Amino acid sequence: MANSPVQIVLNSNDFIEALENNGGGSFKDFFAGSDSEFVEHRENLQHQLNEIKNMQMVNSFAKVSFAKVNLKQAALAKSHRPTTQLFKKDVAPVVGAGDLGELFVELTPEIIDTLRFKVGQAEPETRYKEKNGKIEPSPSRLRSEVGAIQEITPYTASDKRKFSAKEAVEWLSKPQTGGAYIIELFEGIPLRKDWDLLNVYKFELFQSFITGLENLGKGILVSRITSGDGSALIYGIKIEKSNALPVFQFFSASSSNNKSEEKKEIDLDLERHNSLLNFLGNHPLVKKITLPPIVTQSATVSDVWKKGDSYEVPGVHMDEAYPKICIVDGGVSNIYGDWIEDRWGLISPADKNENHGTFIAGLAILGQTLNGKAICREIDGCRIIDLDILPKADRYDTYFSKAMEFFSELENAVQELKARTGVRIFNFSLNIEEHVSTSGYSLPAQILDKIAEENDVIFVISAGNTHPRDMRKEWPEDHFDALKTLASSRNDVIKKPAESCRNISVTALNPPDMDGIVPYALSNYSCRGPGLRVGLKPDLAHVGGSGTAHPTLGHGLLSLNTESSVVDGCGTSYAAPNVAKTLASLDHNIEGMVSRETLIALGIHHAVLPESLNDKSLRNVTKDLVGFGIPNGSEQILNGDPSAITLVFANRAISGHKMSFKFSWPPSLVQNGKCLGHAKLTIVSTPKFDYKYGSEFVRINIDAALRQMQKNGKYLGRLNAIYTPDEGDGSLYEKDLIEHSFKWSPVKVYEKTFPRGVGPTTEWKLDVEYLARDGVTIPKGGVPFTAILTISDPTKEKPVFNDMRQMLQSLGVKAVDIKTAARIVPRV
Numbered sequence: 001m002a003n004s005p006v007q008i009v010l011n012s013n014d015f016i017e018a019l020e021n022n023g024g025g026s027f028k029d030f031f032a033g034s035d036s037e038f039v040e041h042r043e044n045l046q047h048q049l050n051e052i053k054n055m056q057m058v059n060s061f062a063k064v065s066f067a068k069v070n071l072k073q074a075a076l077a078k079s080h081r082p083t084t085q086l087f088k089k090d091v092a093p094v095v096g097a098g099d100l101g102e103l104f105v106e107l108t109p110e111i112i113d114t115l116r117f118k119v120g121q122a123e124p125e126t127r128y129k130e131k132n133g134k135i136e137p138s139p140s141r142l143r144s145e146v147g148a149i150q151e152i153t154p155y156t157a158s159d160k161r162k163f164s165a166k167e168a169v170e171w172l173s174k175p176q177t178g179g180a181y182i183i184e185l186f187e188g189i190p191l192r193k194d195w196d197l198l199n200v201y202k203f204e205l206f207q208s209f210i211t212g213l214e215n216l217g218k219g220i221l222v223s224r225i226t227s228g229d230g231s232a233l234i235y236g237i238k239i240e241k242s243n244a245l246p247v248f249q250f251f252s253a254s255s256s257n258n259k260s261e262e263k264k265e266i267d268l269d270l271e272r273h274n275s276l277l278n279f280l281g282n283h284p285l286v287k288k289i290t291l292p293p294i295v296t297q298s299a300t301v302s303d304v305w306k307k308g309d310s311y312e313v314p315g316v317h318m319d320e321a322y323p324k325i326c327i328v329d330g331g332v333s334n335i336y337g338d339w340i341e342d343r344w345g346l347i348s349p350a351d352k353n354e355n356h357g358t359f360i361a362g363l364a365i366l367g368q369t370l371n372g373k374a375i376c377r378e379i380d381g382c383r384i385i386d387l388d389i390l391p392k393a394d395r396y397d398t399y400f401s402k403a404m405e406f407f408s409e410l411e412n413a414v415q416e417l418k419a420r421t422g423v424r425i426f427n428f429s430l431n432i433e434e435h436v437s438t439s440g441y442s443l444p445a446q447i448l449d450k451i452a453e454e455n456d457v458i459f460v461i462s463a464g465n466t467h468p469r470d471m472r473k474e475w476p477e478d479h480f481d482a483l484k485t486l487a488s489s490r491n492d493v494i495k496k497p498a499e500s501c502r503n504i505s506v507t508a509l510n511p512p513d514m515d516g517i518v519p520y521a522l523s524n525y526s527c528r529g530p531g532l533r534v535g536l537k538p539d540l541a542h543v544g545g546s547g548t549a550h551p552t553l554g555h556g557l558l559s560l561n562t563e564s565s566v567v568d569g570c571g572t573s574y575a576a577p578n579v580a581k582t583l584a585s586l587d588h589n590i591e592g593m594v595s596r597e598t599l600i601a602l603g604i605h606h607a608v609l610p611e612s613l614n615d616k617s618l619r620n621v622t623k624d625l626v627g628f629g630i631p632n633g634s635e636q637i638l639n640g641d642p643s644a645i646t647l648v649f650a651n652r653a654i655s656g657h658k659m660s661f662k663f664s665w666p667p668s669l670v671q672n673g674k675c676l677g678h679a680k681l682t683i684v685s686t687p688k689f690d691y692k693y694g695s696e697f698v699r700i701n702i703d704a705a706l707r708q709m710q711k712n713g714k715y716l717g718r719l720n721a722i723y724t725p726d727e728g729d730g731s732l733y734e735k736d737l738i739e740h741s742f743k744w745s746p747v748k749v750y751e752k753t754f755p756r757g758v759g760p761t762t763e764w765k766l767d768v769e770y771l772a773r774d775g776v777t778i779p780k781g782g783v784p785f786t787a788i789l790t791i792s793d794p795t796k797e798k799p800v801f802n803d804m805r806q807m808l809q810s811l812g813v814k815a816v817d818i819k820t821a822a823r824i825v826p827r828v
Contacts, residue, residue: 004640004801006602008648008821008828010814015661016654019769028080029137030072030147032126038147039124046116048152053112055154061208064108064201065284066155066186069094071101075148081774082145086118089775095186096287096692104155104186104287108201122146157281161289162437165274168291171435172266176294176396179266180236180403182225182443183280184288188233189248209285213237213246216276219267220246225404225443228450232691234443236292236403237280239272240264263401291435293444293496295390295406297330297356298431298462298573309566313337313366316381323584324383324423325364325577328410328430328459329357331388333562339365342421343386344413346399351391354562359569360429361386362559363577364584370558370566374512375543377633378581385423387413390430407447414455424599425584428503429462429573432496445497446691452502453686458596459503460580462572463538464495464527474548475510475521479617482521486528486621494527499537501698501746502686504583504600507626508544508575509610511556517546520610522625524548526572529624535745536723540607541626542578545570579603585634590819594828597684597786598650604628604747605646605682605788606637623723628749638819644792645804648818649768650827652782653685653702659768659787663811666803669793674757675764677800678792681706681719681750683768685785688776698744700778701771704787706750709763718758719750753794784827 031038056063069087071080087094087103092111096104107115122143129138139147163171172179189206190198198206213220219242225234242264280286316322316338324341331352332340339361361384367376389410391399400406417423432444448459466472470491476482498505508526512519522528524547529537545557547570555570583599607629613622631637640646645666651659669677685702693699707715721742742748768787772778793800808815821828 004642004644005817005819006638006640006646006648007805007815008650008818009661010816010821012649012651012659012661015659016651016657017660019656019658026131026136027139027141027144028075028148029126029139029144030075032137032139035125038143042119042122042124042146045119045146045149045152049112049116049119052107052152052154053109056107056109056112059284061212061283062201062205062285064106064205066095066104066287067107068098068153068155068159069103069105070150070153071103071148072150073101076101078771078774080144080148082148083774085142085145086115091115094775096694097696098694100695102694106186118142119146155284155287160281160286161277162439163291163435165270165277167435167437168277169268169270169273171291173268174294176393177292178236178238178397178400178403178405179240180221180223180238180292181276181280182290182292182403183235183237183286184290185233185235185285186287187285205285209283210248212279212283216246216279217272218243218245219264221249222247223249223403226446226450230688230690231450232443232446233287237276238403239267239269239276241267263397290438292403293438293442294433295430295444296393296433297353297390298429298464298495298571311366311560311564311566313339313560313564320381321588322381322383323378323581323588324385324421324425325580325584326385326387326414326417326421326423326426327357327360327577328387328389328426328428329360330354330390330392331357332361332384332386333358333564335560335562335564336361336365336384339382339384340386341383342417344388344417346409346413347388347391351395351398352388353392356429356573357386357388358562359559359567359574360427360577363557363574364427364581366560367578367581371511375557376578376581377636378578378585382581382584383421383423385417385421387417387426389413404443404447407444411447411451414451414457418455418457424457424587425580426457426459427577427580428459429576431462431464431498434496440694441499441691441697442496445500448497448500449502449689452500452596456596458583458599459500460576460583461498461500461503461505462576463498463505463507465508465525465571466492466527471547472524474516474524475518475612477518479615482618483621492527494529494537498527501535501689504540504579504603505538505627506572506576506579507538507541508570508572509541509626509630510546511543514546514550514553514556517548517550517556518612520630521612523570525570526575529627535742535747536623536627538627539604539747540579540628541610541630542575544572544575579631582631582634582637586637589634589638590828591821591823592828595650595784595786597686597784598648598828600747601648601682601684601786601788602637603631604684604749605680605790606632608632619723628722640801641792641796642801643796643798644790645801646788646790647804647815648828649766649787649789650785651768652784653700653768653770653778654782655778658770659766661766663764663766663813664807665762665764666791666798666800666807668798668800668803669791670762671757673762674754674759675708675762676754676757676793677798678753678794679706679719679751680790680792681766681787683748683785683787685746685783687746687783688779693773696744696773698746699773699776700783701744702746702768702783702785703743703748703771704750704766704768706789707765707767708758709761709765711760715765718754719752722749722751755794
């Protein structure tokens, strides 16, 4: 296999070309032939706008307000958005979004008058024109936009909060919450010194918000939680038992390393909380009110099964280099000696719980010796960076007293530990407990996204375990029985922050070779997807131990406890480090700096579905159980096979351009002019995120396609997104493209086998293109992506690697072993 390593294409810039602009088509008439219904709809919208104006005029805080514009399902695509004629930036700007097709717009009484007049100008009758010999509707852009809107409604207190004041006080009484409400605003509060730049409406809006909080009495603390481009406008608001005047901190909280400041007790007076919540609910600036999350270790399903043998941890070979993993947890025991390269050192020894982190570290350092290659695919040896950040639950508020301060500390730690050690893979086997009223893409996921992108690191996050009472039956051999088991299960959706779109989430599988346990099936305790609408979650799966203990084998996954005794256990916490070890080994075995996109793409591209789940009857659920599958070991990923070639393209999508790589199919896979074999295409990108836009927070879609030239010179796409349903006519609505075809997902995988061959030519091309949301432009520096294409012979007989290498050389394509490419090219 030495002659078939993964090849990175060095001169991918040579394949960048102008993106063809086919121009927009005709506008869609959502009421074609139904003119009386359109007139009624137009009048309803005018009435709805008038109702919003009436509410503005009696609002005691400010005349500016925000409203929800809900679109018809058929109008979700970018081309139908009502932002050219109606909700224009300089008239009634869209300031965010909620659920799919739900836009938030900023309105004043004057703007509403303008909109009402504009809506009334939409022509009442259907217009037609001839196109390609057919008579088709041809509305004005204005009629199309008016028709695209389902309704316009005011944004009220019921949209902002889903819990009572009593529930809030009970939740905030837990010391791990930090005691603060999490408040999202429609617009950030500017510094006082800049208020003279505001128009009268905005001055009124901000002044009434600050004054209203001041009037609630002493002990109010407002602190900014998030900052930076694309961040939601999040603040923490706490009521403390204090005689101090209200304090407003407009910058993110500082690190908790400084413990000198006095901790103040939370005021749990129900009447004060009622007053605060009523004020926030009625003030137009407030978008959302939620209760703070609680950070916990991803609990193991049961106490570890103690095997009892004492194990002597071997020492580090000082002349050897090892992969590195940072374990974000409650600490790692000293039993691993020199394997622990660095520590954050935040938590004092008395406040640590090292059992969880120690088990995880053992899997990374000694996993293959203790469990074998069938479970731990990477060779033993791993440097550990101990990010001990999570204290015992009853000591949490001693370390973190401000809203979301845990994540502020995490951000500081990641930045510094990466600088000190170079570590890039962070095992995050922690989950978030949220109040039942909380929904949507979580704030912890947003923060992990930001930390990962800004520090060029990857968090590997456990998907979480069910509560013992919600554990499913063991996975059955029969697929129909498995579907029944899944249908009857409850409360097993992946835990936050495993939905993080910049990082990797991992579910747990059964170990092999246990009586009565289906090997590599979903463990009965493992949480599952789907996550939110963006992308596929979980991403990957790995062995995490059996939830049903065997009389002699226990849970089937061994590691060490803090006394260096061999123990076993199970949990998604223990599936995550196997994936983290593979990513760290890839990073270690490739020279130079490997991009996040390439590391993630290599892991996902070479993942395979376990046999127990690789069945057509399970297709609709498999993606939510194991994501893209179990990653191969790093050695297998990088070395490849002579019957296949894997090409890596690491580049950036730039405005007005696409990457188009033209090539010929390997001759050994061509028969009677038709192309045989298997093709798999993975693309991972880092597009712009803007969390103010709810479920539409991914603002740029980077896509890839493998196309074959037809007799007319045009190219036809040949691959399907994995898990695409067989049924359907191909004309999917936007929501179907998101669910089944990875539209707007930063990670996409396509594949197809051609057992009978496809024609009519052997000429192909790989295209990487982009689509931006309405009003969004590609950043000046472009959007980084990595595309990986594998062409293989399923019979493993044809010399595909050599065929393609010769063809690439004849085309002037510069391709080299990815492990050494950093010597030649700056981006891998």
